[in-house]
Amino acid sequence: MSPDHQHGGAPTISEVAAAAGVGRATVARTLGNYGSVSDATRAKVLLAAERLGYQANTLARSMSTGITKTLGIVLADVANPFFSGVLRGISETAKQAGYDAIILSTDEKLDLERDAIRVLLAKQVDGLVVASAAGRNDDVSHLSTAMERGIPVVLIDRLVDGLDTDSVVIDNREAARSAVASLIANGHQRIAFAWGPVTLSPATDLQQMHSILDEALWSDGERLRGYLDALEEAGIPFDTALVTHVLKNERQATRAIGGMLALADPPTAIFTTETEATVGALHALRTHNRRILKDVSLIGFDDSPWAAVMEPPLTMIQQPMRELGAAAAQQLLVRIEGDSSAPRKHVLPSTLIARSSDGPAPSRAAE
Amino acid sequence: MSPDHQHGGAPTISEVAAAAGVGRATVARTLGNYGSVSDATRAKVLLAAERLGYQANTLARSMSTGITKTLGIVLADVANPFFSGVLRGISETAKQAGYDAIILSTDEKLDLERDAIRVLLAKQVDGLVVASAAGRNDDVSHLSTAMERGIPVVLIDRLVDGLDTDSVVIDNREAARSAVASLIANGHQRIAFAWGPVTLSPATDLQQMHSILDEALWSDGERLRGYLDALEEAGIPFDTALVTHVLKNERQATRAIGGMLALADPPTAIFTTETEATVGALHALRTHNRRILKDVSLIGFDDSPWAAVMEPPLTMIQQPMRELGAAAAQQLLVRIEGDSSAPRKHVLPSTLIARSSDGPAPSRAAE
Numbered sequence: 001m002s003p004d005h006q007h008g009g010a011p012t013i014s015e016v017a018a019a020a021g022v023g024r025a026t027v028a029r030t031l032g033n034y035g036s037v038s039d040a041t042r043a044k045v046l047l048a049a050e051r052l053g054y055q056a057n058t059l060a061r062s063m064s065t066g067i068t069k070t071l072g073i074v075l076a077d078v079a080n081p082f083f084s085g086v087l088r089g090i091s092e093t094a095k096q097a098g099y100d101a102i103i104l105s106t107d108e109k110l111d112l113e114r115d116a117i118r119v120l121l122a123k124q125v126d127g128l129v130v131a132s133a134a135g136r137n138d139d140v141s142h143l144s145t146a147m148e149r150g151i152p153v154v155l156i157d158r159l160v161d162g163l164d165t166d167s168v169v170i171d172n173r174e175a176a177r178s179a180v181a182s183l184i185a186n187g188h189q190r191i192a193f194a195w196g197p198v199t200l201s202p203a204t205d206l207q208q209m210h211s212i213l214d215e216a217l218w219s220d221g222e223r224l225r226g227y228l229d230a231l232e233e234a235g236i237p238f239d240t241a242l243v244t245h246v247l248k249n250e251r252q253a254t255r256a257i258g259g260m261l262a263l264a265d266p267p268t269a270i271f272t273t274e275t276e277a278t279v280g281a282l283h284a285l286r287t288h289n290r291r292i293l294k295d296v297s298l299i300g301f302d303d304s305p306w307a308a309v310m311e312p313p314l315t316m317i318q319q320p321m322r323e324l325g326a327a328a329a330q331q332l333l334v335r336i337e338g339d340s341s342a343p344r345k346h347v348l349p350s351t352l353i354a355r356s357s358d359g360p361a362p363s364r365a366a367e
Numbered sequence: 368m369s370p371d372h373q374h375g376g377a378p379t380i381s382e383v384a385a386a387a388g389v390g391r392a393t394v395a396r397t398l399g400n401y402g403s404v405s406d407a408t409r410a411k412v413l414l415a416a417e418r419l420g421y422q423a424n425t426l427a428r429s430m431s432t433g434i435t436k437t438l439g440i441v442l443a444d445v446a447n448p449f450f451s452g453v454l455r456g457i458s459e460t461a462k463q464a465g466y467d468a469i470i471l472s473t474d475e476k477l478d479l480e481r482d483a484i485r486v487l488l489a490k491q492v493d494g495l496v497v498a499s500a501a502g503r504n505d506d507v508s509h510l511s512t513a514m515e516r517g518i519p520v521v522l523i524d525r526l527v528d529g530l531d532t533d534s535v536v537i538d539n540r541e542a543a544r545s546a547v548a549s550l551i552a553n554g555h556q557r558i559a560f561a562w563g564p565v566t567l568s569p570a571t572d573l574q575q576m577h578s579i580l581d582e583a584l585w586s587d588g589e590r591l592r593g594y595l596d597a598l599e600e601a602g603i604p605f606d607t608a609l610v611t612h613v614l615k616n617e618r619q620a621t622r623a624i625g626g627m628l629a630l631a632d633p634p635t636a637i638f639t640t641e642t643e644a645t646v647g648a649l650h651a652l653r654t655h656n657r658r659i660l661k662d663v664s665l666i667g668f669d670d671s672p673w674a675a676v677m678e679p680p681l682t683m684i685q686q687p688m689r690e691l692g693a694a695a696a697q698q699l700l701v702r703i704e705g706d707s708s709a710p711r712k713h714v715l716p717s718t719l720i721a722r723s724s725d726g727p728a729p730s731r732a733a734e
Contacts, residue, residue, distance in 0.1 A: 025512045070486065078454055078470070084446035091472060095479070100486045103445070103470040105458060112462070119437065119467045123490045145392045250672055275672075282676035305617055306673045309649035 020048035071101045071332060072120030074113060074130045076158075078105040081275060082302045082321055083131065086156060089325020090129055097333050099126070108133045114142045127152040127332045129325075136161045137215050152335035156328045159218045159345075166335065168328040168346040172219050175317050175350045176226025176271070177233075179299045182352070183269045184234045187361035188297060192260050192267035193227050194253050194277040195220070196243035206238045223273045223301070242267055244277075253280025254287070261288040261296075268361045272300035278307075278314070297358040312356035319350050387415035438468045438699060439487030441480060441497045443525075445472040448642060449669045449688055450498065453523060456692020457496055464700050466493070475500045481509045494519040494699040496692075503528045504582050519702035523695045526585045526712075533702065535695040535713040539586050542684050542717045543593025543638070544600075546666045549719070550636045551601045554728035555664060559627050559634035560594050561620050561644040562587070563610035573605045590640045590668070609634055611644075620647025621654070628655040628663075635728045639667035645674075645681070664725040679723035686717050 017027045022041060030037045030045040037045070071094050075083045087103065094101045102123065104116035110133045120128060130153055134140050140160050147153050147165060155167040183191055197216050203209035206228065213221040224243070231238060242260060246252035253276060260267050261284060270285075272278040278300040282292075290296045293312050303316035327346050384394045389408060397404045397412040404412070438461050442450045454470065461468045469490065471483035477500045487495060497520055501507050507527050514520050514532060522534040550558055564583050570576035573595065580588040591610070598605060609627060613619035620643060627634050628651060637652075639645040645667040649659075657663045660679050670683035694713050 025508075068489075070490070078445055079448070079451035081446070081448070084451065087445055087472065088474070091474070100471065100482060102486065102490065103472070104467065105454065105470070107455070107458070115467060119469065122435075123437070123469065141391075149392075279672045279676055282673075286676060304673070305643070305646045306649075306671070306677075309646055309653060309677075310673075311678045 016045065016049050016052055019052060020044045067126050067336065068124050069099045070123070070125045071099050071329065072117075072123070072125035072128045073101050073103040074116045074120070074128065074132075075103060075105050076108045076113075076131045076133050078103065081304055082157075082319060085319075085321025086131070086325040086328075089322035089327075090329045091325075092322075093326045093329035093333075097329075099329075099333070101329075106133055110134055110138055117142045117146055121146060121149070121151065125151070126336045127154070129154050129156055129328045129332055131155075131157045132160050133217070134158075134160050135215050135217055136221070152332060154328045154332045154335070156324060157219060161218075165343050166331045166345070167343075168324050168331065168348065169219070170319055170324070170348050170350045172222035173226040173229065175301075175352075176223040176273070177229045178226075179317055179352055180227050180230035180271055181233065183271065183297055183299060183358060184230060184236065186269075186297065186359060188267075188269040189236055189361070190239075190242065190265060190267040190269070191227075191231075192242045192244075192257060192270040192281075193224065194244040194257055194270065194272050194281060195248045195274060196224060196245055198247055199245050202240050202243075202245045204240060209238065209240070209243075220273065227271060248274070248276065250276045250280045250283070253277045254283040257281050257284035258287055261285070261290060267296065269297040269299075269358070272298070274301055275304060278316075282310075292357050293359050295362060297361070299352075299358050303353050307353075308355065310357070314357040315355045316353050317350055318353050320348050323348055383412065383416050383419055386419060387411045434493050434703065435491050436466045437490070437492045438466050438696065439484075439490070439492035439495045440468050440470045441483045441487070441495065441499075442470060442472050443475045443480075443498045443500050445470065448671055449524075449686060452686075452688025453498070453692040453695075456689035456694075457696045458692075459689075460693040460696035460700075464696075466696075466700070468696075473500055477501055477505055484509045484513055488513060488516070488518065492518065493703045494521070496521050496523055496695045496699055498522075498524045499527050500584070501525075501527050502582050502584055503588070519699060521695045521699045521702070523691060524586060528585075531710055533698045533710050533712070535691050535698065535715065536586070537686055537691070537717045538714050539589035540593040540596065542668075542719075543590040543640070544596045545593075546684055546719055547594050547597035547638055548600065550638065550664055550666060550725060551597060551603065553636075553664065553726060555636040556603055556728070557606075557609065557632060557634040557636070558594075558598075559609045559611075559624060559637040559648075560591065561611040561624055561637065561639050561648060562615045562641060563591060563612055565614055566612050569607050569610075569612045571607060576605065576607070576610075587640065594638060615641070615643065617643045617647045617650070620644045621650040624648050624651035625654055628652070628657060634663065636664040636666075636725070639665070641668055642671060645683075649677075659724050660726050662729060664728070666719075666725050670720050674720075675722065677724070681724040682722045683720050684717055685720050687715050691715055 013024050013027045017024045026041060027045050030042050073090055077083055091101045106112040106116055113133050128146060128151060140163055143153055143163055153165050157169060159167055180191060197212045199212060203212055213224055244256040246256045270281045272281050285292060285296060292298055299315045301317045303318035307314040307316050380391050380394045384391045393408060394412050397409050440457055444450055458468045473479040473483055480500050495513060495518060507530050510520055510530055520532050524536060526534055547558060564579045566579060570579055580591055611623040613623045637648045639648050652659060652663060659665055666682045668684045670685035674681040674683050
């Protein structure tokens with residue numbers, strides 16, 4: 001620490017400005033390398049920054065290593081509360097390490113994801129955290145190209161086939177399996193699943209369903225496999241009519257689940273994999289005059305603040321959103337600092353928050 | 368359009384790569400001005416880009432005008448569904464105009480906002496959309512400095528005193544006034560308000576409350592003023608005990624509203640200004656065994672998908688989130704293209720979505 005530096009923390013731009021006898025904006029322009037600053041002024045600022053030890057922290061580092069102290073974050077859908085939570089974890093961890101996080105949202109579209117990666121590379125980020133919109137067979141050369149150029153990539157929420165890199169996920173398959181198994185343990189045999197795969201040709205048997213899942217988004221596929229695991233363990237036959245095949249939005253979920261509730265042999269329980277699917281299921285139950293718990297049990301991904309104030313409160317799977325984000329940022333920072341060990345897969349635990357939307361299946365006799 | 372260009376849309380990087388006989392990554396590096404490319408290769412790529420008309424669209428523009436086709440978006444809290452909706456409107460409009468939007472979230476902290484602006488200027492964005500965390504008396508030189516450097520700033524959701532620039536907002540004061548007036552028309556005299564100002568010394572009279580509001584976040588102040596307007600119109604005396612003064616989070620809202628429900632003369636209606644305040648109010652009602660509508664009416668900002676599946680469904684004020692975002696992006700693009708006319712304030716209409724959480728006040732006789 002330089003003797004000119006008066007307090008315990010890192011020297012501030014204001015201190016550099018005061019020492020150089022210029023304004024804060026001029027210091028920011030000089031140290032940030034933007035805008036126009038005269039050579040004489042630049043020299044004054046750099047001298048003051050060095051004297052105060054400012055240079056050692058940020059400027060020299062950026063100049064000598066090319067590190068810009070910026071992380072690029074590519075999220076499939078910032079409107080999904082899950083990703084908002086993840087983002088908070090990433091931003092907090094980045095900020096603590098002196099990094100800023102710039103975010104691009106891709107609206108679950110792979111072409112927008114390619115654009116986003118191009119933009120972030122042009123903006124010279126030091127590394128990328130990506131929740132990819134890529135299905136398992138999609139071309140992900142935009143990500144591998146970034147890695148080849150020395151920009152580390154950490155995948156979050158979703159694995160991508162053929163991309164051997166760090167990842168931070170939950171065990172989606174086991175989370176779904178155990179939730180569906182708890183419904184089965186309560187006597188449910190007819191369990192609806194939303195969202196299933198988006199396809200116009202619904203799988204007619206298990207084998208077809210598995211090959212459809214081979215091309216799905218990884219997390220979607222895992223959750224449906226967990227559902228199928230639970231059915232298989234209990235010897236319950238797979239019924240494609242209980243799995244949605246529609247586009248993933250609230251209105252389609254409402255329509256598809258409404259159709260299931262109108263079946264001669266309707267579901268007595270619903271398992272949902274996302275917030276919009278859950279809201280769609282609640283609309284369908286209301287429209288078809290079915291009471292939650294009494295008529296139909298419900299468990300879903302992801303827990304939300306409002307789930308606790310529903311009547312009855314909803315049993316939901318809670319992902320450690322902030323921890324997922326923090327772990328991804330942490331892993332990325334380690335790579336930026338030069339760690340070149342083998343890729344790591346972090347699997348964080350999820351939690352079933354038991355409330356009151358699931359219980360015993362209505363007895364057949366009462367129907 | 369050049370004769371070498373085969374289809375209707377803008378030429379792609381792949382087409383340029385094919386024409387130049389190099390890989391896509393090399394084209395991206397050359398046109399994006401990052402990474403290392405040999406002079407010979409650079410010449411080949413630029414020639415191919417020019418021949419295909421690629422240059423006319425993006426490259427030449429960037430080189431001749433300094434435009435990077437990137438918008439910087441600074442949002443106070445991406446975890447708030449309101450801002451997620453706004454962001455979608457911004458991103459869609461930007462994308463249609465060939466711009467990318469990079470986002471930073473500031474968690475309602477002014478120092479993080481200053482960092483965010485610094486980062487975005489360093490990343491050479493062409494303009495800024497900002498939902499500022501600044502209270503009305505806070506220093507906003509980070510924003511005025513950006514404007515002085517020729518980076519246009521469009522404020523969204525919140526005005527900032529002393530910053531004479533374009534803005535896109537709703538009429539928060541009138542939206543709150545008319546919602547509270549509708550509660551009063553239903554016979555309610557005791558109406559709780561969350562969130563009020565964050566302060567340890569609650570206002571004891573109207574005048575004090577108004578001077579507190581002079582320093583609050585603009586939108587917060589406007590909503591509370593609208594509430595006060597409605598009370599005044601109806602000749603209902605202001606009671607500071609019915610306005611929260613706590614930190615803005617769900618737990619504090621639950622606690623503060625719970626305290627009001629325990630008063631000897633409790634509120635018969637609640638008006639909430641944000642999603643977390645609404646969820647807090649619902650928790651407090653449940654804890655204190657009050658039924659929505661029958662015991663206590665509820666109206667709040669902002670409408671959410673889940674509000675429609677509550678029992679009873681909640682009456683909410685809906686902001687045109689996507690339209691607000693689109694209008695802000697549109698206004699910013701016009702400035703980037705050189706419009707230097709006087710600042711414009713766009714005021715978009717909000718809508719009261721009447722559902723079933725508000726109705727006649729319980730009669731005094733029945734108490």
